[in-house]
Amino acid sequence: MHFTYLLIDFFTVIVCFIFSYHPKIQFSKHFGAFFKASILVGFVFIIWDIWFTKNGVWWFNDDYLLGIRLFGLPIEEILFFICIPFSCVFTYFCLNKFFKLDWKPLPEKLYVIFSVIAYLSVAFVFYDRVYTLVTFLTLALSLIILYYILGVRWIGKVSFIYLILAPGFLSVNGILTGTGLETPIVNYNPYNFIGFRILTIPIEDFFYGLELILWNVFFLNKFMRKDHIIPSKTN
Numbered sequence: 178m179h180f181t182y183l184l185i186d187f188f189t190v191i192v193c194f195i196f197s198y199h200p201k202i203q204f205s206k207h208f209g210a211f212f213k214a215s216i217l218v219g220f221v222f223i224i225w226d227i228w229f230t231k232n233g234v235w236w237f238n239d240d241y242l243l244g245i246r247l248f249g250l251p252i253e254e255i256l257f258f259i260c261i262p263f264s265c266v267f268t269y270f271c272l273n274k275f276f277k278l279d280w281k282p283l284p285e286k287l288y289v290i291f292s293v294i295a296y297l298s299v300a301f302v303f304y305d306r307v308y309t310l311v312t313f314l315t316l317a318l319s320l321i322i323l324y325y326i327l328g329v330r331w332i333g334k335v336s337f338i339y340l341i342l343a344p345g346f347l348s349v350n351g352i353l354t355g356t357g358l359e360t361p362i363v364n365y366n367p368y369n370f371i372g373f374r375i376l377t378i379p380i381e382d383f384f385y386g387l388e389l390i391l392w393n394v395f396f397l398n399k400f401m402r403k404d405h406i407i408p409s410k411t412n
Contacts, residue, residue, distance in 0.1 A: 181241035182253035182353070182362050189349055190260040193267040204270050210400035211266060212259075218392045219258035225311070226250055234308055234369045241362045261386070262393040264345070269338050269394060280333035288333050289324045293317045296384070308370040312381045316388045323395060335394055339387055346386060350378045 197204040227248050229235055237251050245252040272278060280288070296317035303309040323329045339346075354377040355361030365379055373380045 178240050179243055182251065183243060185349060185352055186253055186256045186260040190263050193264045197267060202271060202274070204267055207397070207401055210397055211263065213400045214393050214396035215259050215262045217396055218262070218389065222258055222389060223250065223255060226254060229308070233366055235363055235365045238360055238362050238364065240360070258389070261349070262389060265339070265342055265390045266393055266397060268342055269335065272338055272341070273334070278334045278337065279331070282330070285330060285333040288336070289320050293320050303371055306368070306370050308365070308379070308381050312385050312388070316384050319388050319391060323391060327395070329395060331394070332391065335391055336387065339390055346383065347376065347378065350382050351376050354378050354382075
């Protein structure tokens with residue numbers, strides 16, 4: 178049982194890692210760029226994670242952990258911020274490489290505007306639920322920064338691919354939050370989130386994951402060489 182979370186990390190990443198070396202994909206050429214991006218983004222999310230764990234917003238079941246902790250976080254939780262982005266960014270790389278998924282300017286602009294309004298509204302309504310507030314507020318701010326300040330034009334595309342990845346997301350986060358287990362690996366304080374769950378997964382987790390992937394894609398592009406995942410004309 179103590180290897181459960183570690184095995185979740187492993188099986189999340191192993192297939193994508195192997196296929197990274199496929200001659201038609203060659204994502205392995207971008208491992209350096211990926212690790213720079215994931216470490217940079219992961220650093221911010223790990224600070225968020227440490228703060229929430231310290232304040233009891235969520236906590237971890239030692240029955241499913243190796244017992245190694247850094248700054249109060251299980252080592253498996255830190256690996257989460259490499260393994261999950263890797264599988265998501267790899268999938269994005271492949272789909273973007275072989276399919277035309279770019280959105281037209283107007284639909285993407287409307288999507289960003291609607292999303293920002295919706296996320297800010299949720300944050301305002303549930304301002305007393307810290308996980309809900311922080312997740313939706315920071316996601317709204319991230320969209321504003323990415324679209325209006327940094328000028329990226331792939332938010333719709335990334336969001337669509339993230340939706341395609343939903344079954345995998347539901348599988349991984351489902352196990353972490355207790356689906357198929359006697360007790361959850363990750364437990365949530367019921368006073369700190371809305372309380373609406375998909376299976377055993379708090380709805381906030383889905384949007385938390387979206388924000389994580391958006392920033393990983395952004396910084397990956399900055400660190401990649403000539404063959405960017407996102408063409409240079411779309412930043």
